[in-house]
Amino acid sequence: MASIKDVAAEAGVSVATVSRALNGHPSVSPAARARVLAAVETLGYRPNAVARSLRTHQTRTLGLVISDVLNPYFAELARSVEEEARALGYSVIIGNADERPDLQDHHVATLLDRRIDGLLVSPTDGGSPGMLDAVRAGTPMVFVDRWLPGVDVPVVRSDGRKAVRDLVAHLHALGHRRLAIIAGPAATTTGRERVDAFREALGAYGLPLPDAYIGQGDFQAGSGRRVTEGFLALPEPPEVVFAADNLMALGALDAIRARGLRVPDDIALAAFDDIRWFVHTDPPITAIAQSTGELGRAAVRALVDRIGGRPGESVTLPARLVPRRSCGEPDPARSPSPVRRSTP
Amino acid sequence: MASIKDVAAEAGVSVATVSRALNGHPSVSPAARARVLAAVETLGYRPNAVARSLRTHQTRTLGLVISDVLNPYFAELARSVEEEARALGYSVIIGNADERPDLQDHHVATLLDRRIDGLLVSPTDGGSPGMLDAVRAGTPMVFVDRWLPGVDVPVVRSDGRKAVRDLVAHLHALGHRRLAIIAGPAATTTGRERVDAFREALGAYGLPLPDAYIGQGDFQAGSGRRVTEGFLALPEPPEVVFAADNLMALGALDAIRARGLRVPDDIALAAFDDIRWFVHTDPPITAIAQSTGELGRAAVRALVDRIGGRPGESVTLPARLVPRRSCGEPDPARSPSPVRRSTP
DNA sequence: GTCCCTCGTGTAATCGATTACACAAGGGAT
DNA sequence: ATCCCTTGTGTAATCGATTACACGAGGGAC
Structure with missing residues (x-):
């Protein structure tokens, strides 16, 4: 798989120029930009998200830990979360906790290891240790549907x-x-x-x-x-x-x-x-x-706010x-x- | 968040020793191992999966692209896939294509950018360009439920x-x-x-x-x-x-x-x-x-085989x-x- | 002509891990 | 005592990107 070096060689420029051209940095000459783009095209180059994440400290990925995908309610929630996240330029990794605190912890840990930018959780249980650690560690987090009382995290629920x-x-x-x-x-x-x-x-x-x-x-x-x-x-x-x-x-x-x-x-x-x-x-x-769809969308917006350093507001929607x-x-x-x- | 360097400093050893201790490498003295483990404990260190993936060229992640999570059939499939993958030490990222070829391509591209180790696909359509590229590029792949005729990829289906x-x-x-x-x-x-x-x-x-x-x-x-x-x-x-x-x-x-x-x-x-x-x-x-559950499990096994360089067998299960x-x-x-x- | 600023580009450090290679210490064989 | 092998450890390269900094070229002001 072609790397940025290959593109640089193909285009006859340095990797810095390639990176700048691809990230819309202003000071790249039209000529260089054109050659980079052409090289990208011929090599079928796609930037390695892993390398980029390592350097930039952001993965543009959200974690969603729910308790049961087989429950149509959560399936719909997951779907709307992914939709809104995609619209905001994020991917979503879903963890299915199956109402088991240990599985919930497993998924929280795995997601954190992957350095997701933020976590959406519908906590299974009074608060598994791993989840509380994540809160303490300052991971941007939002509770959706269910929440943990006494934990200072925005809640989006009905x-x-x-x-x-x-x-x-x-x-x-x-x-x-x-x-x-x-x-x-x-x-x-x-x-x-x-x-x-x-x-x-x-x-x-x-x-x-x-x-x-x-x-x-x-x-x-x-x-x-x-x-x-x-x-x-x-x-x-x-x-x-x-x-x-x-x-x-x-x-x-x-x-x-x-x-x-x-x-x-x-x-x-x-x-x-x-x-x-x-x-x-x-x-x-x-x-x-x-309003499951609206719930998921509001949760994503709140989480992205938190990630961006803004407060991230709790939302309560009526049910009917x-x-x-x-x-x-x-x-x-x-x-x-x-x-x-x-x-x- | 603590890095391997912090652990090395805390334990009074080099990063190499920390890495070896944590990965079960044989030649680490019991004393060093103990100090590393203690340091890991006090710092609450968790290895950065992003950095590890960059170095090792594997993410221990599978992609699953399905056409509709809201369909209980696919929800069950996704669940069994995640379960089997977890048992084999993999995580799963689900992409919901909503029966839309463009969305399917979006997810395939995103998953590939993340350098997932293998891809499980239930193709939406006669073969979106991105998917065919992925096949051509040699990404380990397995079709589940649906498949593309004439494409040399194992198929697990009913x-x-x-x-x-x-x-x-x-x-x-x-x-x-x-x-x-x-x-x-x-x-x-x-x-x-x-x-x-x-x-x-x-x-x-x-x-x-x-x-x-x-x-x-x-x-x-x-x-x-x-x-x-x-x-x-x-x-x-x-x-x-x-x-x-x-x-x-x-x-x-x-x-x-x-x-x-x-x-x-x-x-x-x-x-x-x-x-x-x-x-x-x-x-x-x-x-x-x-037998949706069995289908998902068989698909994961086939994909993991492919990733490991083994052939990965097609499976056809009866329906009733x-x-x-x-x-x-x-x-x-x-x-x-x-x-x-x-x-x- | 000189000075200075802007623009475009390249070099190299960096992110956090893994791992090849080097090397020091210690023990056994001769 | 010498040599060699094993064991444990450290140094540094590497993965593929981003980006601070340096630098040369060109243009305008004086």
Whole structure:
């Protein structure tokens, strides 16, 4: 593979001139520039990003550590992050932590070893050692979706509080009184917050949230199934199951179906995070939708600000309720065409 | 950030000794090794992968260029690729080409600039210039899922021919005679092959595949919707729609629903690529499942072989039919419990 | 003509690692 | 005692770029 020296030889100039010509430095004569460009063309030269990074101390690369690419929510997040990063001249390296703190640390360490310019993290857990080291070391960082309380890093996330209140209002209006939740890991902010918001919203209607109606999940389908089986085995099973993410809702659906029960007649179901398939499940599933794309883009902008030495602002976007049939027939007077309404 | 020089100073040895100690070189005295390790510990030193790569000419990084992370099939592929690569000591950088040749070229170029050790590609299109250059330049490469005919690169893929025959047999047994397909882009091998396999299987039953029953899609949901709308507007609409990937099946479902029709009573639906949601759609969707995880792992192994100078073998894995209710009730004698049967 | 400034270019240091080569010390064989 | 070999270590070259600094040529002001 041709190096800058080869180009210099081919063009009959020094490597400095080649570098200057290629980087748009002003003081290069048109003649020299032309010869460099011609040499680049004939040799098919492409600058070695590794060498450049070593010298300039920047890689123009961002790291993104998420907890599960198989979760459509994170896949969409990853996609929008890459898109915005590309627009700003950065590449993105994705690390999939699989909700495992050790894997998260592995990816953070690997990314740091590669001297990425900045790190976007959706922390899996209360804060793995490697991540905290990275913060302490001053790596430009932004939390996205989830965050670590007490750590001084900008946070870009959705606030589902309002949407959860809307959901509970919706459920209450449909006559449901015994509501249960499949929570995410308590160590994650989204895991805790969604439970808190749910409890708070229930409180506004004078409804309790007994411990038996709080199932501990891990954002994976398997846990949704197990927790739901537990709910269904209760002497007084809940009338509604609210899954804190879409994969646990999938697991809940598995469990309900295995029991031979029907949604929403026997039990209602709702989920945090909307995905396109929810329109076509049996029945269509009521969900709380985040502006995932905007989240990813805002996170990248905040991170690039930090990298550039600017403060990098935290952003909180609203989430919204998308009612469908999984909680019971919506009031026909207010939504004459549920089909229409549930299509984003 | 501490460099190898700092470690050398702290340990009172030369940089060479530090490097040797850290790389397990035999001739380092236990005393020196201990002091180096201690210095590494106190300074929190981590080797700079950029510098190491420049010197050693290897990055221990693989590139993976896929056409759409939002497609659960590719998300799963990406995940298994990363997993196997990690097990072999490699990192993976994913490039999302979004079915766009220009984006594919952008990612190939960026990855090459970063001097990745090898490239895994699921080519979007008949062969974008940058990709062919990469092949010509001798970059270790392996095609996964899709490939470019006539290009001398190992291919790791599924062969759906047998499964498609099974599907057509299944459809025929259910009494369907007018079968249509939503094809993928003709420039992709999977796009062409699935149509060919379908046509061939139909031929075995003496069924035609008229042009009007071949809709041109692009593996995205939108195209599935448009093509299906076209099918439904035909004077004699098909009895079955077979979507060449899961996203186009989603679009087809959208279109069918918008028309107020029902699956499978009014029209049957099947898809290539199985995803977990297909169990819970209304109705559950008959699909052809690939061993996606095994595909990704085999591809990484082949690529690492190539990088190591070994040949790197092509692999073809079988796909299998997973019948569900979207094509009509399966024969109750043979599958008394469709619920059971459709759960993988 | 002299001085000085600008412009274009080249030389060489530098980034942080790896590694060929040189070399000193110590031990065993003779 | 001498020679040689092994072992451990250091010096310095190297990877491929960027960039500070030096320098020569040319032009304008006086």
